[in-house]
Amino acid sequence: MHHLLLFQNPTMQQLVDETEAIAASDASILIFGETGVGKNVLAEHIHRRSGRQNGSFLHLDCAVLSRNLLESELFGHEKGAFTGATEKKAGYLDMVCGGTLFLDEIENLDQDLQTKLLSVIDTKQFLRVGGREIVTTDFRLISASNVDIPRQIQSGKIREDFYYRIKGRVLTIPPLRERREDIQLFAEFFLQDFGKRYKRTLGISREALTCLKDYHWPGNIRELRMVLESVVATMHSQRINIEHLPLEVQQGALLTTAEREEWKAETLLNAYAKRVLKVTGNNKTQAAKLLGWSPNTLKRHLQKIEREE
Structure with missing residues (x-):
């Protein structure tokens, strides 16, 4: 099928x-x-x-x-x-x-x-x-x-x-954004297909799957397939984690979540900083550069995140 x-x-x-x-x-x-x-x-x-x-x-x-x-x-x-x-x-x-x-x-x-x-x-x-x-x-x-x-x-x-x-x-x-309940089915289908091609057993974390479901997918199913294929071809693990996903997918998913849950701007910025930091392997210098922030600005947001947690 x-x-x-x-x-x-x-x-x-x-x-x-x-x-x-x-x-x-x-x-x-x-x-x-x-x-x-x-x-x-x-x-x-x-x-x-x-x-x-x-x-x-x-x-x-x-x-x-x-x-x-x-x-x-x-x-x-x-x-x-x-x-x-x-x-x-x-x-x-x-x-x-x-x-x-x-x-x-x-x-x-x-x-x-x-x-x-x-x-x-x-x-x-x-x-x-x-x-x-x-x-x-x-x-x-x-x-x-x-x-x-x-x-x-x-x-x-x-x-x-x-x-x-x-x-x-x-x-x-x-469009795919109007049928988000189907994204997991597509992801599993594609990963099974790629697993046969690359002779690997592939999976995806719950956090990464949630990110896929929250992204708006302007390129629809074709874009989802291309993103997953690119991730599988370049990652060394058997499971897709959120840090393996392209930054624009993570950013788009965050915006969707923020809109759905009516986050304040500060909450969105803190969540974004936390995600970028994770993608960079906790490299604060690199994260600040990707965010376009000064090291002190990143430090201030991280301190707020620690207090909230």
Whole structure:
């Protein structure tokens, strides 16, 4: 099972239930979600639960190619269609016949390509770049975006008729900060995966796990995986402790805790100083430098911490 489908969050339960209900249909689907939430994983899951599961699942990121390359990748081209086209090439629309085409960051298609793709969706036919022979195809379209498409329509970037054609059903994946109860499941999944790769038995302390749960994860599941992989690759112990986590994760988690518990500024500064001191191995000179404080300022905060404890 993929990590996206490991969940305790009720919103995710509703999403997966809805996914199961619509997978068997052939309706176009539009997936919304921030970068890193797993839109491509959900799209492939839908494909594998559909009647097209034995066909191809092709993923094309519309943000990484220039307009001309994107057209060539989608529609294919004939030999001599443009400089460098030394042979005939089948495009995604040709190769995906019988399967599912997943177009990520679809808002990056220009209006001309939107018009051409709209025609393919309606007629199941297209011409390769530089070609005259009509090619027939049959596929399910799943699109994804991390932007406000109705606003893109208002600005003229997205055709309204194109939007209504691709959004047969709309699915929204919540960001990781709205499903904190799932973070432990993801962390355990990733650590098990990394343990197999590095041939190590890996664990995580309760304090470090709490820090992960409190961090806001702007890069979502992808960022969590990258952070844990980086930690595992560089640490020498078998267990992740809080001092192994990047300082920005520790700082962000502290701010979240401070906001939730309505800490006063002084309490937050004291907690931050204590954590930085731990990260530096109790090196007060280095800690003061990281904090941007004078040694006397650090000393004053540590004295307050001792009195409170």
